[in-house]
Amino acid sequence: MADDLIITVQAPAAAEELVLGAMSMAGLDEVEIRTVEETGTVLIQAYWPADLGPPPTIDLARVPGARRHPDRIVARDTWAIGWPSHQIGPVRLAPCLAEAPPPSAAPMTLHLMAGQGFGLGEHPSTRLALEALIARPRPVGPRVLDVGCGTGVLALAAMRLGATQAVAMDHDPAARAAATTNAALNDIDLTVVDDWPTTLADLVFANINPPTLRSLSAALRSALAPRGHLILSGLPTADADDVARAFAPLIPVRFDRAEGWVALTLAHGE
Numbered sequence: 001m002a003d004d005l006i007i008t009v010q011a012p013a014a015a016e017e018l019v020l021g022a023m024s025m026a027g028l029d030e031v032e033i034r035t036v037e038e039t040g041t042v043l044i045q046a047y048w049p050a051d052l053g054p055p056p057t058i059d060l061a062r063v064p065g066a067r068r069h070p071d072r073i074v075a076r077d078t079w080a081i082g083w084p085s086h087q088i089g090p091v092r093l094a095p096c097l098a099e100a101p102p103p104s105a106a107p108m109t110l111h112l113m114a115g116q117g118f119g120l121g122e123h124p125s126t127r128l129a130l131e132a133l134i135a136r137p138r139p140v141g142p143r144v145l146d147v148g149c150g151t152g153v154l155a156l157a158a159m160r161l162g163a164t165q166a167v168a169m170d171h172d173p174a175a176r177a178a179a180t181t182n183a184a185l186n187d188i189d190l191t192v193v194d195d196w197p198t199t200l201a202d203l204v205f206a207n208i209n210p211p212t213l214r215s216l217s218a219a220l221r222s223a224l225a226p227r228g229h230l231i232l233s234g235l236p237t238a239d240a241d242d243v244a245r246a247f248a249p250l251i252p253v254r255f256d257r258a259e260g261w262v263a264l265t266l267a268h269g270e
């Protein structure tokens with residue numbers, strides 16, 4: 001089996017566009033970008049299939065502080081090609097640079113197209129929302145609404161866990177495109193929309209910043225079916241109680257916490 005390559009360039013965050021330009025000139029248009037906050041740098045990776053011949057030269061001469069790491073060899077059937085994949089309860093999130101997931105994927109794996117939309121599983125707010133999803137009583141669903149869907153990760157995971165109908169909504173067209181791609185990549189039926197649906201959902205997600213959550217509180221409450229759950233994420237610890245109050249008369253039934261972030265599960269009182 002041929003060995004493929006992962007090409008990695010590290011550069012100051014301010015030079016990201018210059019690196020992307022240089023990589024694009026070298027024929028590397030599909031990349032995955034990760035921020036390394038401690039050093040103020042970005043790591044930009046691309047996948048180079050061995051069939052294409054030797055890896056290209058990337059001209060980084062005009063990008064101050066940029067350096068190319070030694071190319072890394074990966075076996076062709078290695079599906080988590082770039083970053084470590086994230087295992088959250090029974091859901092594994094695997095970054096993907098190819099249009100089709102490799103056939104070796106485990107049944108509970110979600111493939112998410114790298115570099116498109118927020119929500120590849122690396123951020124605590126996404127992971128906490130998934131943990132809250134996994135922790136809630138089964139079966140999930142049947143109807144799910146994911147407000148601020150980004151990659152669609154939350155709606156797609158809910159579908160993997162037993163929901164039968166999912167609507168993903170985002171005001172950003174790039175996020176909607178990412179969610180549509182990821183639904184196809186995972187062969188999941190997902191309705192992607194730019195406005196609030198009129199039907200109620202048994203499970204509603206919203207992983208958005210606190211001011212937006214407060215402003216959307218009435219709409220989110222109204223979208224929730226009587227015995228449903230609303231999972232809010234994206235809450236720095238200091239904001240969690242205040243956001244919970246903005247959603248009264250829904251009551252908090254669960255708090256998931258990690259790394260200074262909180263996900264809050266709310267339900268109607270009896």
Ligand SMILES: C[S@@+](CC[C@H](N)C(=O)[O-])C[C@H]1O[C@@H](n2cnc3c(N)ncnc32)[C@H](O)[C@@H]1O
Nearest residue numbers: 118119126148149150170171172175207208212
């Ligand atoms: C933090 S990301 C969450 C992505 C994904 N749901 C996750 O959990 O990883 C927030 C998303 O909400 C979207 N968003 C922010 N405000 C919104 C609004 N008022 N209506 C719809 N989408 C919104 C953004 O475009 C972004 O994709």
